[in-house]
Amino acid sequence: MAFLEISDVRKQFQQNVVVKGFNLGxxxxxxxxxxxxxxCGKTTVLRMVAGFESPSAGRILIDGKDVTPLRPNQRNVGMVFQAYALFPNMTVADNVAFGLKVAKRSPSEIKSRVEEMLAMIKLPHLASRYPYQCSGGQQQRVALARALAHKPKVLLLDEPLSALDAKIRVSLREDIRALQRSLGITTIFVTHDQEEALSMSDRVVVMNEGRVDQVGAPFEIYNDPATRFVANFVGTLSVLKGKVLDAKAGRIQVGKSEIIASRKIINHNVGDACSVALRPEAAVLENGHDLGSGRNRLGGTIDEVSFLGSVVRIRVKIDDDAISLDTFNNPSAIPPQRGAPVVVSFTPHDVLVLDGETKH
Structure with missing residues (x-):
């Protein structure tokens, strides 16, 4: 049995079912x-684990104990909210100490633990400040320290970075992950930001309309999406219209050209329409250089060139569709010009067929 078990959990508000048969270990x-x-129901799942919502059906177990009927303060979980939820009339130190005081810990233990937590989040010099005297990133660190102060078994993070600017978000998510690893605490992190989920997680649960579409390691979620929704939601995709020529051999017609997918196409017959998808990093411009046999090739023209800093994104018009591809910025290279004819190539393994299921 897993340390945290969410079994057949369902949540209904009046006639609206927001979580449907959720299972996760x-x-x-x-x-x-x-x-x-x-x-999609992700925050509702988190609130049910925390005890702020009761499941309409199903059970939640922590370390083998059924906590479904227990109140939040009986579950030994820590929660960090999107809006910080710090007490404005308390200092940073008092905010961190709040849960310990409620639990009637001794003054010496509270003092020691608060000092330990402030050192851990690298803010001991802010102990006497009030929340309004701290930046957003500092306030979120304080909220994290408060959630961890009473040594919870499970840490719950409800979009804790969404109110912060881009640079602080990147820095803080690295700090959160490092802190989580050092403490070894079981953690659930709710986000709608795919980059956060992919960069921070051991596993990602992709939810859609109250259900789990796929559970897997970030590499698996990105490179081998189980459903059309996952493929579209996680990462950037270029989608081309195609027609199945040979489902078993993975042969697909795109415009006037034929490409090969390394995966057998099932639930399709010869002549069926399908959608062919590519990640931006999968396609390259051949630019007169032969990259070898076995690659798919499509001719087109440069439609747009966008400079994104370290990456240059190139959009290539192919018949009525387009492919976006990424190249690393090279200051000594001349970017392709709009309207220039080019050949885009990619391997059969890079082809995702979105209409219908696929398998290796």
């Missing part, structure tokens, strides 16, 4: 992200 010390669009 999380091992001790694992960092798992719930990823999905707004309204």
């Amino acid at each position: 999380i091992e001790r010390g694992e960092f798992v992200s719930l990823l999905g669009p707004s309204g």
Whole structure:
């Protein structure tokens, strides 16, 4: 049995079912992200684990104990909210100490633990400040320290970085992951930001309309999406219209050209329409250089060139569709010009067929 078990959990508000048959096992010390669009049910799952919502059906177990009927303060979980939720009339130190005081710990133990937590989040010099005197990133660190002060068995993070600017978000997510690893605490992180989920997690749970579409390591979620929704939601995709020529051999017609997919196409017959998808990093411009046999090739023209800093994104028009591809910025290279004819190539393994299921 996993350290945290969410079994057949369902949540219904009046006639609206927001979580449907949710099952997930999380091992001790694992960092798992719930990823999905707004309204998919991820925060509701988190609130049920915390005890702020009661499941309409199903059970939640922590370390073998059924906590489903228990109140939040009986579950030994720590939660960090999107809006910090710090007490404005308390100093940073008092905010961190709040849960310990409620638990009636001794003054010496509280003082020692607060000092330890402030050192851990690298803010001991802010102990006497009030929340309004701290930046957003500092406030979120304080909220994290408060959640961890009473040594919870499970840490719950509800989009804790969404209110911060881009640079602080990157810095803080690295700090959160490092802290989680050092403590070995079991963690659930809710986000709609795919980059956060992929960069921080041991596993990612992609949710769609109250259900789990796929659970897997970030590498698996990105490179081998189980459903069309996962493929579209996680990462950037270029989608081309195609027609199946030979499902068993993976042969597909795109425009006037034929390409090969390394995966057998099932639930399709010869002549069926399908959608062919590519990641931006999978396609390259051959530019007169033969990259070898066995690659798919499509001719087109440069439609747009966008400079994104370290990456240059090139959009190539192919018949009525387009492929976006990424190249690393090379200051000594001349970017391709709009309207220039080019050949885009990619391997059969890079081809995702989105209509219908695929398998290796």
